[in-house]
Amino acid sequence: MDTSKVLDRHISIRQMVFAVAVLFCLTPLVTPPLALVLGLIIALFVGHPFLHLNHKATHILLQVSVVGLGFGMNAATALKAGREGFLFTVVSIAGTLGFGLLLGFWMKIDKKTSLLISGGTAICGGSAIAALAPVIRAEERQVSVALGAVFILNSVALFVFPVVGHWLGLSQAQFGLWSAIAIHDTSSVVGAAGRYGPEALQIATTVKLARALWIIPVSLLAALFFRGGAARKGGAKVKVPYFIGLFVLAILWNTWVPMPAVSHVIVGASHAGLTLTLFLIGSGLSRQVLRQTGVRPLVQGVIVWVLIAGATLWAVMGLAG
Known part of the structure; x- marks a missing residue:
């Protein structure tokens, strides 16, 4: 009886700590990197009390926040950015997928895990993995390994990229x-x-969301290559990122029917939502996820990521030259 009471109290305290951390992340005091670190601390030392809801919560919160960012953008500028990033997108996705799959084959990583890691690196991280997994009928273990590898590297990038950008003097x-x-x-x-x-x-934001649309053709190609997969039997559907359409509508609304005061509030709330999203992602990186990831898939993810980051940086700096 005493043990049960202690356990109940422990769970209640854990939930309270988590709730306080969530509220703290919604204040202007917390930056996105700090939110991610705070989430990792919760995951490793306190524990996520609602881990079973975490993936769905981050998925919904991210989409709503991204749509909100559209109310702070102009259609002409967004169109120009998307047009300039199109060639980079096509070349980088094809190159990353091809190199990632070859590397996975050479490292003897199973094909489905290798494709999920390569697709997550090439397109848009966890969203690409979530879209590809049912199409190729990936097992839960394979999905967890791929998500773990991509999210770990994704967390590192949040800290490293701004530092490198300032060090090299990159323009905005x-x-x-x-x-x-x-x-x-x-x-x-x-x-x-x-x-x-x-x-x-x-x-x-514009280039990344345009890039996310490539989930559709890549998923269809994956369905063709993985014979016997759910897609060939009619048991799986490609998930279309419909929220991107809402993001475009938000940009058009802000361009044609500008309401600065309202837009300011929406964009501010969206930034807070994205900060909270990063906290939730960090809090989902439990010890179990880190253990499941293993060495070889993580090494594959690092090599592919370094390749795309280095090649893209070289190309971007070449534009200025």
């Missing part, structure tokens, strides 16, 4: 393009670009 336009292509997940792209400047944020 250059940094926005580089981060959109070389950082895995939309949340960290927005977090890193938002720290760099407003122009970087607008370019990065």
